Amino acid sequence: MDQKPQDDIDFLEPSVLLDETHYQEGFKNGYNDGLVSGKEEGRQVGLKNGFQVGEELGFYQGCVDVWMSVICIDHNAFSARIRKNIEQLAALVRSYPLYDPEDEQIQDIMEKIRLKFRVITANLGAKLEYEGRPASSKHDVEDL
């Protein structure tokens, strides 16, 4: 028999829950805004990163194409070891998972590609370098 009139509960409730409703609305707005700007930012980062990776891989593929053409014309232009290294570089570049940026191995494969490229250019005596990334020498201080 101790029942409050329905009116009391109804009229108090929105006031009590005002904090909560404002919070929820704010959160929803923020979330939606975030979704939009996050997607846009992600798109920019993805484009930038994708461009960098693509440009670097394209550089190595281009070099491989030139060298392979030389070998086609003159099979003995390079030594057997250099030929093998060029073939290994071609295989490495082909194996890079371009469509799976989440693949754990991408860093590893890129390192192998860069290393193989250095071996080949050292042997060809070619001062050829992918200009896009900083070399270690520019940052460190000389020690003994």
Added chain:
Amino acid sequence: MDGGGVAELREAHRLTGHSDRVWSLEWNPSPGAGASPVLASCGGDKAVRIWKRAADGAWHCSDVLEDTHNRTVRSCAWSPDGKLLATASFDSTTAIWEYSGGDFECVATLEGHENEVKSVSWSPSGSLLATCSRDKTVWIWEMQPGNEYECVAVLQGHTQDVKMVQWHPFLDVLVSVSYDNSIRVWADDGDDEWHCVQILTEADNCGHSSTVWALSFNQKGDRMVTCSDDRTLKIWDTSADLSQPKTGGDHESWRHLSTLTGYQGRTIFSAHWSSEDIIASGAGDDTICLFTEKGSMVEGPSYRLILKKEKAHDMDINCVRWCPQDPRMLASASDDGTVKLWELRGNVLD
């Protein structure tokens, strides 16, 4: 020759000529039948000097190799047949010199490292050359006909400056030491594929706790000494043949035998194992220490100090090398710009 008496290291000759610190020394392993020993030294003055002993016993500088490197020459190494000298420089190149007609001629230049080359070493077969650099890599080169050198492999693994590389005395196994405190052992699978087959660290192997500066094998190849910024020398059992690719579960590896500590108060920059099994070490406290095996104890071999030469030089000692033709003669190089030749006299055995 020995006669007895207390062991002492007597300064026999002082070689001056370098105009800056002398970094490294190497005795020619094959100077020719009947010829006197030949010593190469290199340093901050961008030059390499060749020293020979005249008939009257005095040492003189017979050749100066300059105008090739345009920065410090940090290390040099003779080929096993004594006909070629490789010089490694801060200018990021390694030059190969040939001694012909009484003159040294630069016949090849190896380029590839991104910055300062710290060390160079010839394989026992004479066909492979290893170099290492501040760029954290180790490069292996193969000598081809006509003074051509081909890069066989670039070894990545060290996380910091690599200070020295040295081949095993008769196996195709390469060891590198680094500012990253580790010692790495490299071998190939027979097809130009070189891998790191062992890493000796502080955590797993009782390894060094600071920069490892140098290493040296004994003549038999079953012992190696390393020296470090942590002011210790460590002796390793290197009898396991790591040049063979492992099959099955047999994982023999190199292991720590002994640590010599408390003898030198600063960084030990160089250590060298003589053919008579005496270990010489040179340090930043200007001292040279000599150690030998104490005889096999139950727990394994241990080492004792033969003598400590204080104020051997006026400044840091960068390199110590025993003469292969006279195992009681020791050469030392220092920041003070001089090279000294020492004679070990007296009773060094127990």
